[in-house]
Amino acid sequence: MIRIARSDLPRRTATALAKATEKIRAAHPDERYTNAKAAWENSSAKKTVKAKLEEMAYGSERCMYCGESRGTSVDHFEPVERNPLRTFDWLNHLLACTTCNCHEKGKQFPVDDAGNPLLIDPTAEDPFDHLLLTLSLGIYRHLTPKGEATIAVCGLNRPGLTRGRMQARSVVALALREWDRARERDSADEMLGQVQVVREQPMADVCQSMLRQAFSPGADLVFSDSPDLLALLRREDLRQALLS
Numbered sequence: 001m002i003r004i005a006r007s008d009l010p011r012r013t014a015t016a017l018a019k020a021t022e023k024i025r026a027a028h029p030d031e032r033y034t035n036a037k038a039a040w041e042n043s044s045a046k047k048t049v050k051a052k053l054e055e056m057a058y059g060s061e062r063c064m065y066c067g068e069s070r071g072t073s074v075d076h077f078e079p080v081e082r083n084p085l086r087t088f089d090w091l092n093h094l095l096a097c098t099t100c101n102c103h104e105k106g107k108q109f110p111v112d113d114a115g116n117p118l119l120i121d122p123t124a125e126d127p128f129d130h131l132l133l134t135l136s137l138g139i140y141r142h143l144t145p146k147g148e149a150t151i152a153v154c155g156l157n158r159p160g161l162t163r164g165r166m167q168a169r170s171v172v173a174l175a176l177r178e179w180d181r182a183r184e185r186d187s188a189d190e191m192l193g194q195v196q197v198v199r200e201q202p203m204a205d206v207c208q209s210m211l212r213q214a215f216s217p218g219a220d221l222v223f224s225d226s227p228d229l230l231a232l233l234r235r236e237d238l239r240q241a242l243l244s
């Protein structure tokens with residue numbers, strides 16, 4: 001899971017969403033959920049919302065929770081069943097794959113004793129404030145209760161994802177070494193090509209974790225098997241190319 005910048009919606013769509021919310025608010029509280037569900041299914045604004053989320057998603061429209069599969073649907077961060085009034089709330093919309101949307105997170109929405117969500121919204125906060133990726137195993141450890149709940153609710157350590165992250169680490173390492181060879185040949189096109197390889201990879205959280213952990217106090221240990229990779233990850237020109 002990585003931080004994602006949320007864009008603004010076109011004014012027409014924002015107005016349509018606000019109107020839809022007012023309609024739900026006007027209904028009797030007992031009927032809001034049913035009304036909201038039906039209104040969302042039939043909403044013409046849904047297409048624009050999805051297209052905007054796809055633009056925001058990193059690389060090839062990846063799921064904003066797992067970062068692996070293509071995001072195929074609009075997920076309601078706070079489920080419609082729990083809060084129908086947020087059905088058409090743009091700030092409540094994320095792009096998710098079918099596994100995360102339907103089989104893992106589903107209708108779960110844990111909260112703490114004060115009622116605050118115990119689930120990371122990657123468009124509102126930095127997931128790395130709550131999660132630490134163990135690069136050698138592809139496994140997330142939690143740094144906070146919110147991180148712990150997010151790992152459980154989104155199934156972030158399911159075997160397919162941990163294997164994928166280890167694979168992503170290898171692909172990123174290969175691409176960065178190729179980037180360095182291209183740099184020695186002074187081939188700007190090839191350097192850009194390798195940056196693109198990394199950007200289009202699933203599991204963008206792996207590369208971002210590598211870039212962060214390259215400057216962590218334990219960096220020498222994390223990259224003990226690949227000091228050349230650590231040196232590359234610390235290069236300002238490469239960091240800028242990967243993070244821009």
Ligand SMILES: [Zn+2]
Binds near residue numbers: 067068069098101
């Ligand atoms: Zn997913």
